[in-house]
Amino acid sequence: LSQHFVKKDGDVIIWMRLRLVASFASWLGNIMELDRSLLSRKIEVIALRIETRRTGEYLFKLRDHLLNLPRVRNAVNCGEKKLILLSQRYTDVSQIIEENGWLSEKLESTEMSSEKYTINLDYNHFTADEALKELLPTEVSIPSSFEQAGHLIHLNLRPEHEPYKKIIGQVILDKIKSCRTVVNKIGEINNEFRTFPLEILAGENNTYVILREHDCSFGFDYSKVYWNSRLSSEHARIVDLMNNLKKHNEHMLVADATCGAGPFAIPLAKNYVQVLANDLNPAAVDAIQYNGQKNKCLQFLSVHGPSCARHFLREQIDSKYTHVIFNLPATGLDLLDAFRGLKFSSNLPPLVFCYCFAPKDNKEGTLIPELQFRLQRALGLSSSDDTPHSATTHPLPPDSHRQATQFATDGFLAIRWIRNVSPNKDMFCLTFRVPSACATLEPILLEERPSPPAKRPRKSNNEEEAK
Ligand SMILES: C[S@@+](CC[C@H](N)C(=O)[O-])C[C@H]1O[C@@H](n2cnc3c(N)ncnc32)[C@H](O)[C@@H]1O
Structure with a gap:
């Protein structure tokens, strides 16, 4: 290491710095744990207090104005009455009246009144995407695609995700019910068997998967056999x-x-x-x-x-x-x-x-x-x-x-x-x-290695080796 520095070769020093940053990110990624309480919060919305028997009618007429949050009902009980919860874009009932003439008539009658309503949201109310959007810094992209084989989900995380990899793995494990193990590819495919090195991010330390395809059942170790x-x-x-x-x-x-x-x-x-x-x-x-x-x-x-x-x-x-x-x-x-x-x-x-x-x-x-x-x-x-x-x-x-x-x-x-x-x-x-x-033709000798792939002149491409 010191030899490299003694050389004072600019490229080597940059490379060493990048390695240090990468190892720090990796260390962070291994210690940073998911804190589900970060997603606990109260939100205040406008609610319409109505007769319970009118619930269906209100939900239908106001269908474009409702709260529509995952795992939160748009109509909640309140004693003998119902509260219809409106979208978070409204901070005052007058705003929705401008958009919905039917409602303005109702407000003038005594049939309905409006009030503020507080909802306690927690981790369970968020989808994986929503939770990650809240938990990761805004400049870090949300891992958008993954592959699932049986109980195992395989991610290809980017270097920017390294400090948050355990958090990402845990959120995916929590939110995808059929998943019991989340793994991350940590290197390129570099062997003949087309498998790649992986690390377990969350869940069981078990890469033996059982899955169904084309009406057949398949069992194999995902870390050892290509799929x-x-x-x-x-x-x-x-x-x-x-x-x-x-x-x-x-x-x-x-x-x-x-x-x-x-x-x-x-x-x-x-x-x-x-x-x-x-x-x-x-x-x-x-x-x-x-x-x-x-x-x-x-x-x-x-x-x-x-x-x-x-x-x-x-x-x-x-x-x-x-x-x-x-x-x-x-x-x-x-x-x-x-x-x-x-x-x-x-x-x-x-x-x-x-x-x-x-x-x-x-x-x-x-x-x-x-x-x-x-x-x-x-x-x-x-x-x-x-x-x-x-x-x-x-x-x-x-x-x-x-x-x-x-x-x-x-x-x-x-x-x-x-x-x-x-x-x-x-x-x-x-x-x-x-x-x-x-x-x-003359048969090839079986000891021969395959001939190198034929190259025709064409533009170079530096894409990553994919599966
Ligand atoms: C892309 S995978 C395809 C596996 C399977 N047919 C599928 O569609 O999922 C390629 C397979 O070829 C095997 N393999 C690699 N080199 C080989 C060779 N020289 N002779 C026979 N099999 C080889 C690998 O172990 C791997 O299982």
Whole structure:
């Protein structure tokens, strides 16, 4: 440390200062506790004293002028009478009379009178957002989105939240009834299993989650096995698509090369589709085996691994699989080189659903050529008739399932936009049938590491690595 300072290198000193500020913020974040009493307060509103039997009529006629606070009734008992509580924007009854002619008539009669009414608000009256707005300094943004997996809520807090992280975690735990644990991502995804370091902010120290998706139950350790609830509609799309294809395919064998806890494989196997499932992560392999058992579909599920997708795809005896799901968007495209020199037992090579990340398309429209280029490069194909040579982009027509497979059957490539991953990055699904020209190529050596992602000149993007 002193060496750095002796050097008097400006950058190093700034870096050290930032580190000190960050560690102080982190220390603060660990000691600052939620004080619920900070949200106890009295508010005074205008109330109309009316006959109890007229309550419905008043609530209806004054519906745009009522207090409408969470967990506070707009009409409260007061002896034999009722009090109708008006919005906090009124400090005097004359203000509402200007807006509501019906009320002015009533005031002139003896049927109603107005008065001040005091409400005691506490922490329970606030939603998570409202409570955080009150508790965090105004210059700190309110964490707006989170992901939930079973009882666990996962936040991606920013450095500005560091001093308040325990408070944020506790408020979310208190306000979201189905939540028992709140975690925060504390580092980027930096391992092959696509998991990330996390810290428990509030609640039980338990990252083993049990959740339901597509009518199946999944159990796994969230800290060890990848899961992304934002992909649930994509999981459902592929499962529905494959279930439909099964109606027309007598022999259907799906290879899920990067299965995780089984969001594709388990619902397929439960629908009597034969599935081979593999993952590199031993914890994912254990999880899918357990989930197969739990969902009573082991008869249709054959779990392999832990092994690399390339080994898995090449080592299936006679490569009998008819469909491949390859959801490893960061690097999966490059692992498709496993298909080089691979002979398939059926006349029709498998239909592949491969996910990948790509920079958001720019106006020059380089996205499709770039994805085609990366795919061709991985498959070892230069341009030939058998190469996926044309593409369609999302949005596909409403019957996009049929459209996508039809494109691939014709030797075309269907590119479907899946989701926005970060400001500069999107996720896509490439659907194509393995071109038969691949079978004639020299097989790759399995010891080889995947070739580095192909780069075409384009603008740099410094987005964060997203899930
Ligand atoms: C993005 S996750 C997808 C998991 C699951 N299919 C889903 O949709 O939620 C990618 C998975 O691929 C696994 N994986 C990473 N590298 C792999 C490789 N070389 N071979 C096989 N699986 C791999 C990870 O462990 C992780 O479970």
